[in-house]
Amino acid sequence: MDDKTKNKFEFKNYKIIEKNEVAPETVVFKIQGHIKRDPGQFFQVSMPHLGEATFAPCSDIGDTKHFELCIRCAGSTTNQMIKLLPGDEMQIRGPYGNSWPIGKMIGKNVVVVAGGMGIVPLRPLIFELARYRKEFKNIYIIAGFKTPEHVLFEKDFLSWNSIFKYVKVTVEKSGSKWWGETGLITEILEKPKLSPNDTIVAMCGPDIMFKYATQTLLNKEIPKTNIYVSMERRMECGIGLCQHCNIGKFLVCKDGPIFSWQKIEPELGK
Amino acid sequence: MLYKANNHHLDLVAEVINKKYQIFSHHKNGSVFKYQRNQSPKNISWHSQKSILPFKKIIFPEGLNLDKDNQKVALTGLALCDIAALNLFLKQFSESGIIQKREELLIVGGDCSPDENCFCDQFNLDPLLDFDLFISKRENEYLVYSKSWRGENIIKKIGLKKSLVSFNLKAKAKSPKIDLELTKKNIDNRELTKDYWQKISNNCFGCGACTAVCPLCFCFDQNFLNSPDGGCKRCLNWTSCFASDFSQIQFGHDLRPENTDRLYNWYHHKFVRGPKELKSPLCVGCGRCITACPAHLNIKNIISSMNNKFPVDN
Numbered sequence A: 001m002d003d004k005t006k007n008k009f010e011f012k013n014y015k016i017i018e019k020n021e022v023a024p025e026t027v028v029f030k031i032q033g034h035i036k037r038d039p040g041q042f043f044q045v046s047m048p049h050l051g052e053a054t055f056a057p058c059s060d061i062g063d064t065k066h067f068e069l070c071i072r073c074a075g076s077t078t079n080q081m082i083k084l085l086p087g088d089e090m091q092i093r094g095p096y097g098n099s100w101p102i103g104k105m106i107g108k109n110v111v112v113v114a115g116g117m118g119i120v121p122l123r124p125l126i127f128e129l130a131r132y133r134k135e136f137k138n139i140y141i142i143a144g145f146k147t148p149e150h151v152l153f154e155k156d157f158l159s160w161n162s163i164f165k166y167v168k169v170t171v172e173k174s175g176s177k178w179w180g181e182t183g184l185i186t187e188i189l190e191k192p193k194l195s196p197n198d199t200i201v202a203m204c205g206p207d208i209m210f211k212y213a214t215q216t217l218l219n220k221e222i223p224k225t226n227i228y229v230s231m232e233r234r235m236e237c238g239i240g241l242c243q244h245c246n247i248g249k250f251l252v253c254k255d256g257p258i259f260s261w262q263k264i265e266p267e268l269g270k
Numbered sequence B: 001m002l003y004k005a006n007n008h009h010l011d012l013v014a015e016v017i018n019k020k021y022q023i024f025s026h027h028k029n030g031s032v033f034k035y036q037r038n039q040s041p042k043n044i045s046w047h048s049q050k051s052i053l054p055f056k057k058i059i060f061p062e063g064l065n066l067d068k069d070n071q072k073v074a075l076t077g078l079a080l081c082d083i084a085a086l087n088l089f090l091k092q093f094s095e096s097g098i099i100q101k102r103e104e105l106l107i108v109g110g111d112c113s114p115d116e117n118c119f120c121d122q123f124n125l126d127p128l129l130d131f132d133l134f135i136s137k138r139e140n141e142y143l144v145y146s147k148s149w150r151g152e153n154i155i156k157k158i159g160l161k162k163s164l165v166s167f168n169l170k171a172k173a174k175s176p177k178i179d180l181e182l183t184k185k186n187i188d189n190r191e192l193t194k195d196y197w198q199k200i201s202n203n204c205f206g207c208g209a210c211t212a213v214c215p216l217c218f219c220f221d222q223n224f225l226n227s228p229d230g231g232c233k234r235c236l237n238w239t240s241c242f243a244s245d246f247s248q249i250q251f252g253h254d255l256r257p258e259n260t261d262r263l264y265n266w267y268h269h270k271f272v273r274g275p276k277e278l279k280s281p282l283c284v285g286c287g288r289c290i291t292a293c294p295a296h297l298n299i300k301n302i303i304s305s306m307n308n309k310f311p312v313d314n
């Protein structure tokens, strides 16, 4: 009776083959294997004995041999997870949730806005935008970090700079060797002229950034239906059962994590 | 089909059930009733009593082991509200494979005696009344109503005679009218009702007793149960949306820091999100949360007075 023993919490083991510290207390694990997924979807990753945490894989979905998880210390489980080494295994289930609306972006300008770790679920989207570059109009990539030390995927930004119209990385506090901008992400977002009905925005970052960044975009008359955000909430099950992840009447794990601003704004704070 | 039975027949029914299922029924324990396993098929109380805890901890025990096989369970003496709640509960978990499927359960209803906290009559329970048998006491006999092939099979084994009396199942509580649509609208409008929830939550201890006893509260955490031999098992533990870490994300950042946020979320789940997800409020009017609340908060009065305060379409 397979059905009896199989339940929705079933996971599989995957082996870590590479580990890189990419920013303070932040590592990227390269993991052997393939999990078919769309950009923006997430996994539940667990460490036996300890607990489970939610991560969006940050690598190119076109790589069918490996995938990458970017993990930052942010609590007891992640603090232990980043101690794992190549050769160690991770237990993973998923993918769960919806994905960035790439279909809707075809033939349009695309603005990607990432605040800090918010780049993680957006990176696979940017790889798709690059792969199918000709299908889209202008592409704007805007990312903000605390300091140059905190900048994630620096090499990617440098290479995206040569394929996309507008790539800006900003830090709140710059240092001597910093090549990018200095200032808040919303200040950078002010700058480009965007055509209101022809532009789709994909955004991820802390809730507070959404508040200000959407205001900037709304001032530019971009409709709420064209602004997409990926939300973070506490997740335990990832499959619509445990009720931890709700924002008003939506479950982030099931109805999200990606929502149009039109849909999610009225539910925030509920 | 409706049949008549006497005490002896019901003992036979119990024996037949016992061959296939673990039987649970109400047991008097001091001044309260507990819903517990019957070690033998004798002395089942077919009448429903309001146990402090509902069926949920039987089909979803604390520390639910994700690798275990499900046992076949017969839940007897369930009042209409609990039958309805059970069906919603099963619907919520139907795809998950972590609790019994409907066919692994035998659902046996029984007469109830409503108390002052019951308000099941405010809900449309009819579409949620999927059960196998319902046993109802009449003056000198019992009526056994069977609603499924599982129920019919049990009756066939004993050979009960049909009954031609009239029989219908109706919510027995008699409570003041609650407009559920208005309830939903008002709760969904947090701006409008903000001060109202603040006032209620000022009196709430945030203890979560209401969530523990509610048959339709099912929030859980996922944990590892570590054993001394170095092994560990995945398990699910009950939690409450009133728990301080319930909506906590990275770096301990709490997205529902105030008790008013948590209380609001509880009502919102019951009357707004529940209807969206499961096509029914997550309340069947059993009144358990009213009995359990140490602060004497009363869900019935709380929604009625909210609706009185905000009576018009908003």
Ligand code: SF4
Pocket (backbone or CB within 6 Å): B203, B204, B205, B206, B207, B208, B209, B210, B211, B242, B292, B293, B294, B295, B296, B297
């Ligand atoms: S039982 Fe009463 S006091 Fe405790 S959380 Fe529920 S409403 Fe608040």
Ligand code: SF4
Pocket (backbone or CB within 6 Å): B210, B213, B214, B215, B216, B217, B270, B282, B283, B284, B285, B286, B287, B288, B289, B290, B299
């Ligand atoms: S909310 Fe209260 S009255 Fe409604 S089903 Fe739950 S315990 Fe019963």
Ligand code: FES
Pocket (backbone or CB within 6 Å): A234, A235, A236, A237, A238, A239, A240, A241, A242, A243, A244, A245, A246, A251, A252, A253, A254
């Ligand atoms: S994470 Fe459990 S319901 Fe969304």
